[in-house]
Amino acid sequence: MEILLTAATSFEIQPTIDYLNRNGGSVSVSPLITGVGSLATSYALTRQIGSSRPAVVIQAGIAGCLTDKKAGEVLVVSEEVLADLGVWEDERFKSLFDMKLADPNGFPFTNGRLVNPHTSLLAQTGLERVRAMTVNEITTDPQRIRWHQQNTSAVVESMEGGPLHYVCLQTGVPFLQLRAVSNLIGVRDKTKWNIPFAITRLNEQLIGLLKKLEKERS
Template sequence: MNTDICSMHIVLAAATSFEIQPTIDLLTNGSAPGGHTTDVLITGIGSLSTVYALMRQIGRRKPDIVIQAGIAGCFTPGRIGAVLAVKEEVLGDLGVKEGQDFKTVFDLHLVDRDVPPFHNGLLINPHNNLLNLTGLDQVRGITINEISTDKDRIDWYQQNMSPVVESMEGGALHFTCLQEGIPFLQLRSVSNDIGQRDKSRWDIRSAIAHLNQQLMETIKKI
């Protein structure tokens, strides 16, 4: 138990229902293991819809914890099916491309790298007790609005931002929860290698199965 509170209210967030449908099927009338209550929040795809959905949910009832779960692409080959906990997020495409160079809003000095909730340009989850509870590898995620397929852009991300997984919603979770002072977790299961658009080589079924197994185990531990 991570806290003195015996029963907590957990918001389980995902971009699409199919990513967490096995967990939804196991939750009965909003009840979860450990006597916790849960709300399932399907935010929609992308940062804009995620921030809006989270803020509406928080306005109705502020949760004790938000857990975002979903599948993701991975910059490190050979990790399909692995479930990872995202420790920190970087906003990958917020900036401008000048010639062959991409400059972030921090490079352009439009935003200070340490203006809250950023720390050196990163959105860092400070809740180490929750992260450690998962027992998962803790990695850096990158949030983008366009799925990465261009080799040059992928290489730039790897060289300049060092992400492990890519999503379209992770940064929105970190930003919102940090601003609102709500503990949170982001769990990502790898379905494919970044840049690989041959979906016959993806393993979405395995990624979802592993994700939901880990998700239920995590809820039980809280």
């Protein structure tokens, strides 16, 4: 089994990379650091999948939270909303689908969302499944936060999840997205964030998942 393990930054998955370097195993895991944001992620994933098609892509990273999840909680994303692909108008957001510029059920979208159809993979994580939203500009404005909370039902926010879902759905490669909560979204006060704990918990879950996949392979 060839697994592509991807993250926006190396520090988010470094403990897992260190573990793999020490232990190896029967499952081949290739790390890919895409860079931050939708453009970098889309390019890096498309290029890598085109040159060496993996059996599974696992994206892992930290995330801001729109609900009451605690720092360090690790979740698996079952569906993505592209939360800023459109226009803010009349104090609300209008998506490409609202503006009739795209079909909300045109592949790879389902009701305007990018849904992970690989339910058995999702179940293998043993994690709570949530909806996430992807943005190109980190959300800090209280009005926009309230709008997203009331209208997207997203639990976490990232800048790379949507491209993972889009590219993998388009190429037919099974995928997973794991996110560890590091902070509540809002004003960027990093004294209230807990990035080290989020990374620790993320990598504990990630290593456990890789061990499970290796056991099933053997």
